[in-house]
Amino acid sequence: MKITIRLRLSLMMFLEFFIWGGWFVTLGTYLANNLNATGAQSAMVFGTQSWGAIIAPFVIGLVADKYFNAEKILGVLHLIGALLMYQLYSTTSFDVFYPYVFGYMIAYMPTLALVNSVSFNQMKDPAKDFSSIRVWGTIGWIAAGLAISFLFHWDSAEGIKEGLLQKTFLMTAIASAILGLFSFTLPATPPKAASGEKASVTEILGLDALKLLGNRNFFMFFIASVLICIPLAFYYQNANPFFSEIGMANPTGKMTIGQASEVGFMLLLPVFFKRFGFKATLLAGMLAWAVRYILFSYGNAGELSFLLITGIALHGVCYDFFFVSGQIYTNSKAGEKHKSAAQGLITLATYGVGMLIGFWVAGIITDSYNTAGVHNWQHIWLFPAGFALVVMVLFAVFFKNEKIEYKE
Template sequence: MNLGIRIRLCLMMFLEFFIWGGWFVTLGTFLGNNINASDGEIALAFSTQSWGAIIAPFVIGLIADRYFNAERILGLLHLLGAGLLFLMYKTTSFDVFYPYVLGYMILYMPTLALVNSVSFNQMKNPAKEFSMIRVFGTLGWIVAGLLISYLFEWDSSSGILQGQLKNTFLMTSMASLFLGIFSFSLPKTPPKAKGTSEKLSIRDILGLDALNLFKDRNFLIFFISSILICIPLAFYYQNANPFLVEIGMENPTGKMTLGQISEILFLLLLPYFFTKFGFKNTILVAMLAWVVRYLLFAYGDVGELGFMLIIGIALHGICYDFFFVSGQIYTDSKAGPKYKSSAQGLITLATYGVGMLIGFWIAGEIANTYLLSDGMHIWESIWLYPASFAFIVLILYALLFKREKIDYQS
């Protein structure tokens, strides 16, 4: 890959995740403080990510894989997304906001697969080359959080009181506009199925051929565990920023980028850990990290126990990398050449789609249950729910999943 293409791919990945991290992290805080949304309404807004993940395979399967270049669809989706982000910036009521965010996530979620397609199309050895491109996406997420907290101070006490968090949508709207235009300069990525006479069925689009993998008991246990662990995961995405703001942490969005910094670190450590301790132990460590994280959130504070909150945030690298990245490696090894793509699509549909859709709804119901009359929450009780649930999933997985050797080439 020549240097010019590499730079363009890195910038594409940076902007892709800068846009997502630039508004999604503070969404709950924005909705609760700027437009007085209830916990149930906040859950509805976050669940749009899941609906986008569920609908995304249809966009990719019906359009990107058949008719148009991936980089052109990527550009069009981000241009349309820029308009919806700007409309969200102008919104003052949840009833108007919800259709915009739903439409936006239906447009955005397919772009996660499209940026990968554009990248992979330029690589001779994706296993070695992709991580050095993908890391710029994590850097984009980090930069967005640092700008919000430390440069613009939109999530400071005064910034929130003045309603400045709405500016996150304006900032990401401009970034989306730029990425939309920039996408048309990316390397050409023609549709793989163009010119074929074969018709795609719903089974093909959703990757249902991978259901054959359920004949393998271990894979079935892993699949079910993946759905279940995404239920407590949703609590973090939906409640972490509002929680940190409510208890008075300074620069909460910037400090939450510690999670992405640790993600880079543990991604580098994963090959060693995976090879040394095996797949089952790697997943168990990830599940245990979720339990510990939520216990730290439950009993930490912004005073003498502030270190507990920082550790809880920093555990994101283990929580995410050791479970999701390990899971992708495991799925790839189990699927074989025939089901590689469909198996990964099915796992994504199950986790970010079904699992987190359930999780966002439960998180909203529990947050509403522990809402006080003054608008504050009993956070200790709220965080104990995902901690307990993650612990139950951990025990079930430990008992039911049988050890097996997985081939992994780092």
């Protein structure tokens, strides 16, 4: 790959995830403090990510893959996103905020697949080249968090009180406009229809992979994937408000430790996978979710702050050992014909259905332990901890161990 193309793809990935991390991490804190949203209302807003994930396959498969170059629709969606982000920056009412964020997520979620399509189209060996491009997305997410905490101090106690988190939407709008314009300079990625490739609606949505559910092991993995997204939703929805409410300094910046650990544990995953196998790897990921939330339950911003930092740092185990391992397992079970369909089905089930349920449950639990605006965070975090442990035990009992080859 030419160095100029590599640099352009890396910048594309950096901006793509800078945009996501630039507002989504602090969203819960903003909703509670700027819009006085309840837990149920916050769940509605976070649930728009799931609706975006559900609708995204239609946008990509029925529009982008058939009629437009991927880089062009990527540009259009980010320009639309920039306008919607500016509207989010301008509004002070939840009733106005919600439809804008719903529209934004429908525009943004398809771009996650589009940046991959643009990247893969330029690679002769994706297995070798993609990780070095994709890592710039993680760096972009980290950069956004560090900027919010250490450069602008928008998430400081004073910043939150003054409503400065609202500026995260303006920052994201600017970044989205830049990526929108930059996308039109990216290498051409023609629609699949131009090369004679056609996909049915069932293929696009991953429904051709439903036959895999007839396999008991895959069915148990599928159910576990949906259920584990309930504890995952608690982290996305509640972590930043929790850290801010208990007085942790620079919470958004410190949460980037999770993304750094994700990179590190990604490197350790092949070693763990080969030595202990698929089942043990997934169980380790589930256990990490439970341990993380127990640490959150008993940690504080004072002498026990190390418990909170450790919980954040476990993100690499939580995410990589379950979701990345799950992608490898799905790939191995699907076979050549249904690989894409199977990955699409798992994505739809987890980030779509699973997290939609998870955000709803998180909203109910958060409101249940809210007295006069003060949350009983210990009880809130113990719920997803216990839930993750139950899922882990059920998976351990009903999933039969099988050897899966890990191909780097």
